[in-house]
Amino acid sequence: MRIATAKQSYSSDEALLRTNTQWAWMGILALALLAAPFLLDGYWLYLACLVTINVASATGLNILTGFTGLVSLGQAAFMAVGAYTVAVLQRDVGTPFLFNLLAAGALTAIVGVLVGLPSLRVKGLYLAIATIAASFILHFVFVNWQSLTNGPSGISLEPATFFGAPLTSNFHLYWVFVPITALMVLGAANLFRTRIGRAFIAIRDRDISAEVLGIPLLRYKLLSFAISSFYAGIAGGMWAYFFRVVTPESFPFITSIFFLAAIIVGGMGTILGGIVGAVFMTLVPELLRFLVEWASPFVPNAGTLLSPVRTVVFGALIVGFLVFEPQGMAEIIQRIRRFFHLWPFRK
Amino acid sequence: MNEAPREAGRLEVQGLSLSFGGLKALRDVSFAVEAGSITALIGPNGAGKTSMFNCISGFYRPQQGRILFDGENVTARHAPARAKLGFARTFQNIALFRGMTVLDNIKLGRHAHMKSNALQALAYWGAARREEIALREEIEKRIIDFLEINHIRHMPVGSLPYGLQKRVELARALAMKPRILLLDEPVAGMNREETEDMARFILDVKEEWGTTILMVEHDMGMVMDISDHVVVLNFGQVIAQGLPSEVQADPRVVEAYLGSGDPAALMKRINETQEAA
Numbered sequence: 001m002r003i004a005t006a007k008q009s010y011s012s013d014e015a016l017l018r019t020n021t022q023w024a025w026m027g028i029l030a031l032a033l034l035a036a037p038f039l040l041d042g043y044w045l046y047l048a049c050l051v052t053i054n055v056a057s058a059t060g061l062n063i064l065t066g067f068t069g070l071v072s073l074g075q076a077a078f079m080a081v082g083a084y085t086v087a088v089l090q091r092d093v094g095t096p097f098l099f100n101l102l103a104a105g106a107l108t109a110i111v112g113v114l115v116g117l118p119s120l121r122v123k124g125l126y127l128a129i130a131t132i133a134a135s136f137i138l139h140f141v142f143v144n145w146q147s148l149t150n151g152p153s154g155i156s157l158e159p160a161t162f163f164g165a166p167l168t169s170n171f172h173l174y175w176v177f178v179p180i181t182a183l184m185v186l187g188a189a190n191l192f193r194t195r196i197g198r199a200f201i202a203i204r205d206r207d208i209s210a211e212v213l214g215i216p217l218l219r220y221k222l223l224s225f226a227i228s229s230f231y232a233g234i235a236g237g238m239w240a241y242f243f244r245v246v247t248p249e250s251f252p253f254i255t256s257i258f259f260l261a262a263i264i265v266g267g268m269g270t271i272l273g274g275i276v277g278a279v280f281m282t283l284v285p286e287l288l289r290f291l292v293e294w295a296s297p298f299v300p301n302a303g304t305l306l307s308p309v310r311t312v313v314f315g316a317l318i319v320g321f322l323v324f325e326p327q328g329m330a331e332i333i334q335r336i337r338r339f340f341h342l343w344p345f346r347k
Numbered sequence: 348m349n350e351a352p353r354e355a356g357r358l359e360v361q362g363l364s365l366s367f368g369g370l371k372a373l374r375d376v377s378f379a380v381e382a383g384s385i386t387a388l389i390g391p392n393g394a395g396k397t398s399m400f401n402c403i404s405g406f407y408r409p410q411q412g413r414i415l416f417d418g419e420n421v422t423a424r425h426a427p428a429r430a431k432l433g434f435a436r437t438f439q440n441i442a443l444f445r446g447m448t449v450l451d452n453i454k455l456g457r458h459a460h461m462k463s464n465a466l467q468a469l470a471y472w473g474a475a476r477r478e479e480i481a482l483r484e485e486i487e488k489r490i491i492d493f494l495e496i497n498h499i500r501h502m503p504v505g506s507l508p509y510g511l512q513k514r515v516e517l518a519r520a521l522a523m524k525p526r527i528l529l530l531d532e533p534v535a536g537m538n539r540e541e542t543e544d545m546a547r548f549i550l551d552v553k554e555e556w557g558t559t560i561l562m563v564e565h566d567m568g569m570v571m572d573i574s575d576h577v578v579v580l581n582f583g584q585v586i587a588q589g590l591p592s593e594v595q596a597d598p599r600v601v602e603a604y605l606g607s608g609d610p611a612a613l614m615k616r617i618n619e620t621q622e623a624a
Binding site: 188194199202206213223 | 404405406425426427428430431436438442443444445446447451454455456457458459460461463464465467468469470471475476478479480483484487519523
């Protein structure tokens with residue numbers, strides 16, 4: 001039951017976490033994140049890092065598509081810009097890790113603003129097509145700007161060093177990636193407590209009345225593109241340090257759809273949605289793998305079925321969520337929360 | 348941020364004409380809304396009231412004429428710039444953000460007067476934090492109490508009854524630090540009791556905040572009760588203006604609303620309109 005939530009100051013009523021239950025859950029999450037690298041073996045640690053990167057990127061896309069209502073299928077290309085920025089900086093300049101990541105974010109933000117320029121005139125499906133076009137243009141640049149990107153063979157990276165400590169294993173990378181992603185998620189949550197986040201939501205819901213309230217549409221749409229691409233760029237940079245090789249095929253178009261699916265399944269326009277969506281969509285293929293392994297004694301050739309089954313389940317999940325739970329997993333969580341607000345007094 | 352309401356503004360419309368292709372929506376409309384007054388813009392359906400509102404709030408660009416606000420020509424300004432200047436508008440078909448809470452909707456009203464940038468917002472630090480909390484306090488003390496919507500502040504707007512939604516929209520307009528409130532049919536679709544509540548709030552806004560109010564309204568009872576000045580539009584032209592009692596007695600107004608009972612006059616008017624088009 002939800003009790004004792006009255007507040008004595010406006011600042012405490014404006015806080016992100018307002019109840020003891022929320023603080024308790026956050027504490028459990030923090031403990032789990034701290035304990036994870038010691039409990040997980042190599043492969044699961046690899047997945048944990050991948051999930052962390054995807055959460056950062058999905059949160060970024062959620063700012064643009066979920067909160068501002070601008071559908072983008074350019075997320076993979078934005079991540080690629082970040083990854084190449086990190087790779088080139090490390091290869092040619094040798095600047096430190098954090099600087100490279102920030103530079104990746106900044107450069108991707110600039111690219112994002114350029115891609116977002118048509119958004120004043122076109123919306124919805126048409127904007128999605130414009131972002132697809134931008135992805136293919138960027139892909140063309142990665143393949144053909146040989147002197148910088150080394151063409152189709154791509155760039156290999158040395159392991160990063162973080163203040164002198166080499167980040168050679170996933171164990172090391174985990175300790176760097178998780179705080180970075182946590183900060184990014186916190187930033188996004190903060191954003192939607194302020195005027196800028198509210199303006200984004202206003203543009204999504206009713207752009208005409210947003211204008212009457214004094215929100216200049218183009219400026220805020222571009223700002224949303226900039227922040228979202230900044231997130232994508234940092235995620236792409238982390239990706240580059242994680243896989244240590246960046247080629248034009250590292251970020252295929254399907255990756256953009258993956259992230260869009262992640263926020264749809266997780267819940268568009270909620271911070272929680274971006275997180276659970278990215279976690280869920282990254283782990284689903286692994287769960288399927290376990291299912292197939294478990295079924296292999298009974299089903300002949302189970303192994304060869306894995307790949308098509310994966311694709312079918314992926315598609316079915318997206319369709320299933322669109323039909324049965326259009327608000328995504330975040331809404332399921334909210335419903336459970338609301339149930340316990342009154343529990344045990346209402347059944 | 349707990350400052351007094353901004354000084355009321357005086358709006359003047361001079362010789363405004365607006366046409367969509369061949370259709371003349373407004374023809375040489377001139378009137379003034381005195382600072383601190385309640386002015387009602389009335390007229391039969393299709394008279395051009397909402398077109399007039401859209402010109403004033405910056406959605407339509409009139410082909411001729413000027414809109415002056417405290418003597419300054421604002422005709423060429425875009426809607427966001429006018430919002431900053433002190434134009435606050437509510438809509439006929441409520442334009443709230445349905446998924447957001449009442450509080451967030453009201454906070455949106457202040458957008459143009461806040462200054463924090465994206466970096467401060469991401470960190471919720473410094474100016475952003477101070478500004479948000481001061482805004483919350485001001486909204487609670489000056490707007491939510493005033494409009495008696497304490498009980499719904501954390502509820503999503505979409506779940507509220509119509510009358511309360513209209514009140515939240517007024518609250519959002521008040522958060523815009525208005526110097527002139529433009530209310531488009533504030534009591535349309537309301538029952539007697541809700542209408543009386545809204546009329547009282549509009550009068551209270553005038554008394555306590557001193558804000559200039561221009562409203563479009565069909566509810567003649569309310570218009571005649573609370574307005575200081577009434578402007579009557581018909582076929583895009585001002586056919587009468589003055590005190591409520593004067594306008595009520597004006598034969599042209601009666602004719603516009605009820606017709607003259609003379610078929611020849613009706614035919615003449617139809618012909619005139621066709622010629623004009």
